[in-house]
Amino acid sequence: MLLSVEEAGDDLRVAMITWEYPPRIVGGIARHCEGLAKALVNQGHEVHVFTLDFPGAPDYEEQGGIRIYRTRSEVGHPNFLTWVLLFNHYIEKRMADTSRLVNFDVIHVHDWLTAPASIGFKHFSKKPLVFTAHSTEHGRSGLHIPDSFTIDGLEWWSTYEANKVIVTSGSMKGEVCGHFGLSDNKVEIVPNGIDAGRYDGQVDKGAVRARYGIQPHERFILCVGRLVPQKGIEYLLHAVPIVARRRPEAKFIIVGDGWYRDHLEWVANTTGHRWRITFTGFIPDWDLVALTKSADVLVVPSIYEPFGIVALEGMAAGVPVVATQVGGLTEFVEHDRTGVLTYSRNPESIAWGIDHVLSNPGHAEWLVKNAREVVQKTYSWEAIAKRTGKVYKEIAERREQP
Amino acid sequence: MSYTPLPPVPEEFKVLSMMNNIGAVSPERSLSPDELSQWTEIDSPTIITHLQKLRENGYVELVEISGTQKFHLTRAGIMKVLTLYS
Numbered sequence: 001m002l003l004s005v006e007e008a009g010d011d012l013r014v015a016m017i018t019w020e021y022p023p024r025i026v027g028g029i030a031r032h033c034e035g036l037a038k039a040l041v042n043q044g045h046e047v048h049v050f051t052l053d054f055p056g057a058p059d060y061e062e063q064g065g066i067r068i069y070r071t072r073s074e075v076g077h078p079n080f081l082t083w084v085l086l087f088n089h090y091i092e093k094r095m096a097d098t099s100r101l102v103n104f105d106v107i108h109v110h111d112w113l114t115a116p117a118s119i120g121f122k123h124f125s126k127k128p129l130v131f132t133a134h135s136t137e138h139g140r141s142g143l144h145i146p147d148s149f150t151i152d153g154l155e156w157w158s159t160y161e162a163n164k165v166i167v168t169s170g171s172m173k174g175e176v177c178g179h180f181g182l183s184d185n186k187v188e189i190v191p192n193g194i195d196a197g198r199y200d201g202q203v204d205k206g207a208v209r210a211r212y213g214i215q216p217h218e219r220f221i222l223c224v225g226r227l228v229p230q231k232g233i234e235y236l237l238h239a240v241p242i243v244a245r246r247r248p249e250a251k252f253i254i255v256g257d258g259w260y261r262d263h264l265e266w267v268a269n270t271t272g273h274r275w276r277i278t279f280t281g282f283i284p285d286w287d288l289v290a291l292t293k294s295a296d297v298l299v300v301p302s303i304y305e306p307f308g309i310v311a312l313e314g315m316a317a318g319v320p321v322v323a324t325q326v327g328g329l330t331e332f333v334e335h336d337r338t339g340v341l342t343y344s345r346n347p348e349s350i351a352w353g354i355d356h357v358l359s360n361p362g363h364a365e366w367l368v369k370n371a372r373e374v375v376q377k378t379y380s381w382e383a384i385a386k387r388t389g390k391v392y393k394e395i396a397e398r399r400e401q402p
Numbered sequence: 403m404s405y406t407p408l409p410p411v412p413e414e415f416k417v418l419s420m421m422n423n424i425g426a427v428s429p430e431r432s433l434s435p436d437e438l439s440q441w442t443e444i445d446s447p448t449i450i451t452h453l454q455k456l457r458e459n460g461y462v463e464l465v466e467i468s469g470t471q472k473f474h475l476t477r478a479g480i481m482k483v484l485t486l487y488s
Binding site: 024082 | 488
């Protein structure tokens with residue numbers, strides 16, 4: 001028997017739609033959805049994740065109470081946007097099939113890539129829709145090519161159809177309200193969360209560093225992210241010679257991959273310090289945790305950052321964070337209290353931030369202590385899931401009213 | 403945000419992207435260099451050069467089906483492609 005929200009009590013049945021979910025991890029969205037889904041289940045909600053297939057991952061599985069449906073697009077197309085519409089069609093079919101057995105209370109879609117399926121399902125099921133805008137095409141790439149205009153239009157459509165829009169920072173709220181012309185009360189800020197427990201274990205830092213070619217006397221500066229222009233990694237690379245002048249023992253490790261990698265490796269070659277810089281590509285999660293815990297500084301040199309979860313991960317791992325003063329980063333990296341803020345697109349400033357941390361180990365320890373307190377107090381998934389559940393409940397109840 | 407012209411997306415990346423979009427993501431959906439050449443409109447010798455580099459970097463995998471060499475994306479290849487859109 002299918003129950004209404006009121007009959008079901010506080011616990012809701014949530015259809016969560018995302019194009020990336022572990023092990024399909026591209027950026028922060030996969031981890032965000034996993035962390036949120038786990039915490040929602042722990043709080044008694046029923047969570048069904050609809051996502052795309054990935055080699056080696058089953059079509060359906062249950063993980064700690066989360067039901068995960070991985071859908072294969074049976075038809076492909078060389079055009080990117082056509083491919084997106086095709087996989088949306090197959091996801092929507094899967095959701096419609098599942099809805100014969102599950103009476104969802106709320107639909108929650110993450111970013112525009114799976115919005116067409118979610119909007120279709122909203123009208124089919126007559127259930128409220130929440131749209132989390134993790135970033136915008138306008139901010140990511142600018143609107144310089146026809147595909148970007150189409151994506152921008154899909155993002156606008158998603159915010160228009162959504163009963164509530166969630167963003168992860170105040171900076172994103174300003175961007176989304178301004179660019180899409182949304183009223184203030186339609187957009188809710190619910191920050192990203194983090195599973196700080198992932199960083200609790202002990203690691204043999206010496207062994208980890210040795211594996212990456214870092215000698216005991218050397219200082220290593222870590223940067224983690226998709227290798228795409230908005231992450232600002234070329235400005236960090238331009239900072240390498242400046243840092244090296246002050247810190248001859250400095251080495252740099254860049255973790256991640258992306259379409260911009262060839263260009264970044266070319267920039268690294270022009271610095272005259274290529275031997276100090278290692279590009280690792282993607283590395284397994286366990287290794288990333290160990291590497292982060294073993295770093296002397298974590299640098300987040302972004303030029304566009306709606307939230308910046310990698311900085312929060314550094315703070316949870318107990319490594320001093322140097323981040324650029326952009327977007328959501330400024331909302332939890334408090335300059336000289338929980339980390340160090342520098343100017344974006346400014347290698348001199350980034351180099352200053354790195355040197356500031358390396359030159360003051362006592363101060364760096366204090367920053368780390370403060371940062372951990374902030375992470376535990378404000379950014380636990382439990383706290384984030386409670387805030388998200390409140391948004392669900394509010395729109396689900398509004399629907400129930402005659 | 404001021405606009406700085408970006409370098410073009412490398413051509414071998416376009417091969418990866420096309421393989422993702424048309425579904426060449428598992429051994430049974432692998433495609434031959436000739437098929438990829440048709441899809442991408444890049445000539446066969448150039449496609450083969452790109453595939454060799456992509457294979458060396460772990461982004462595509464080679465399988466032999468009925469005596470024909472075919473290629474599909476690896477997990478790392480899929481994740482690399484998706485950075486373009488995320």
